Amino acid sequence: MTTDLPLADGPPPRERADAARNRAKVLAAAERLFAAGDPTAVTMDDIARAAGIGRGTLYRRYPDRASIARALLDEHERALQERLLRGDPPLGPGDAGAAPAPAERLAAFYAAMVELLETHVHLVLGAETGAARYRTGAYAFWRLHVAHLARAAGRPDPEVLADQLLAPLAPELFRHQREGGVTPARIAAGLAVLAHGTLGRPD
Amino acid sequence: MTTDLPLADGPPPRERADAARNRAKVLAAAERLFAAGDPTAVTMDDIARAAGIGRGTLYRRYPDRASIARALLDEHERALQERLLRGDPPLGPGDAGAAPAPAERLAAFYAAMVELLETHVHLVLGAETGAARYRTGAYAFWRLHVAHLARAAGRPDPEVLADQLLAPLAPELFRHQREGGVTPARIAAGLAVLAHGTLGRPD
C-alpha cells in the first residue's frame, strides 16, 4: 500500500526483496498448516520447514505462532470492525432516527462473528489459545463494542457483562460445537436467544 | 475406606504402604505448587521434585498434570453436584409444590460455581486448559444440568444454549476478571443478569 511517503521522522527502511519473498512463503505455508490439522499443534519448526526457510529466518520476523496467525487474521477482523462502526444496521449504528435496539445489534454481531469463525476458526485458534485471548487487540475491540451495547440497554456493570457475553464466542467452544455436529445456524440461534434475553426488554 | 469387601470378580489388589505414602506426598506437593504460581506452568518435573520422588514413580499413577489436578478437585465438584441434585432450593430441585423457577436455579448454580472457582481456580486451571474442558466428566454434568433448566424454561435447542451459558464460567475468564480487580460479587451479579434474561419470563 504505502510506498515511500515521508510520514514520520526517519525514512522507512525498505523491505528487501528476498525478505518479502520469504514473508509470503511463511504466510502461505502457515495458512496451509493451520487449515490442515489442529492449529494449536502447529510448531514454528513445522512452519519453517513447510516454508522452506531456516528457523532463524522465521524468528526474525515472527516471535511465535500466534503472531503469524494474527497476521493472517488481521484483515478479516478489521473488515468486521469497520462494519460495526460504520456499516448498515443492525450491525452498524444506523441513522439517528432509526437506531436499532442494542439486542438487535448484539444478535447481528453474534451472527457476524459466527460467520467469521466458520471461515477462520483455524486462524483464531492459532492466534489465541486460552488466556491469551483476553490480551489481543481484537478482543479489546469486541469488548468495547459489547459493553457499549450493554450500557445503551441500561444494564449494570456493562464491562463485566461484556466479558460474559463474549465468552460463548471462544474459538475452542465453537470448534467443539462444530465438531459435535452443531451447525452454524444453530449456534447463531442460541446466541440470538442470549442477546435478546440479556439486552432486550428493559426491566 | 473400603478394606476388602468382595465387590467385583477379582480381589481388589491392595495399595502398598509406600505407594499410598507417595500418593499423599504427590497430592500435597501439587496442591502447593498449583496455588503458588501459574497452574498452567507447573510441570510434572516440578511436582516430582517437590514431592521428593522420581519421575517414573509420578508417571506410574498420573499420566499428566491434569489428572493430578482433577484428583484434587474431584471431591469439591462432587459436593456441588450433590447439592444440585438433592440440596435445598434454589440450588436443588425443591419439593413438587415449591419448585424454583429455572432462572432462579441457574442463578443459584452460577453463584455456587463462582464460589467454587474463587476457592479453587488454581486447580481448575491445572485440570482443564482450553479445549480439554469440554472432555471432562464435570463439564458433562454441568452441561446436563443447565440443558435441563433451559428445557424446563421452554427454550429451543437447550444443549446448544447450555454450552453457551457455561462459557462465561471458563476458568481463564474467571482468572482474567479477578486479576483485573473484578470482585466475585460483581461476576455473580453479571451472571445473574444472564440467567434471568435468558431463562426468565417465558416469551
Add this chain to the structure above:
DNA sequence: GATAGAAGTGGACACATCGTCCACTTACCG
C-alpha cells in the same frame, strides 16, 4: 522370622520444541 514374588521406585534415555546466536550470503545504493 525367613523368603519368594509382586508391586513400587527412581534416574537415565531418546525425543521434541523452544529461542538464541553468529558466520555466511545476498540485495540494494551510490
Add this chain to the structure above:
DNA sequence: CGGTAAGTGGACGATGTGTCCACTTCTATC
C-alpha cells in the same frame, strides 16, 4: 562494481515429555 547493512539458516543449549528397566521394598505365606 564494491561496500555495507539486511537477511539467512543451521547449530546449540535449555527445558519438558514419556518410557524403560535394573534395583528396592513391601506383604503374604509358611
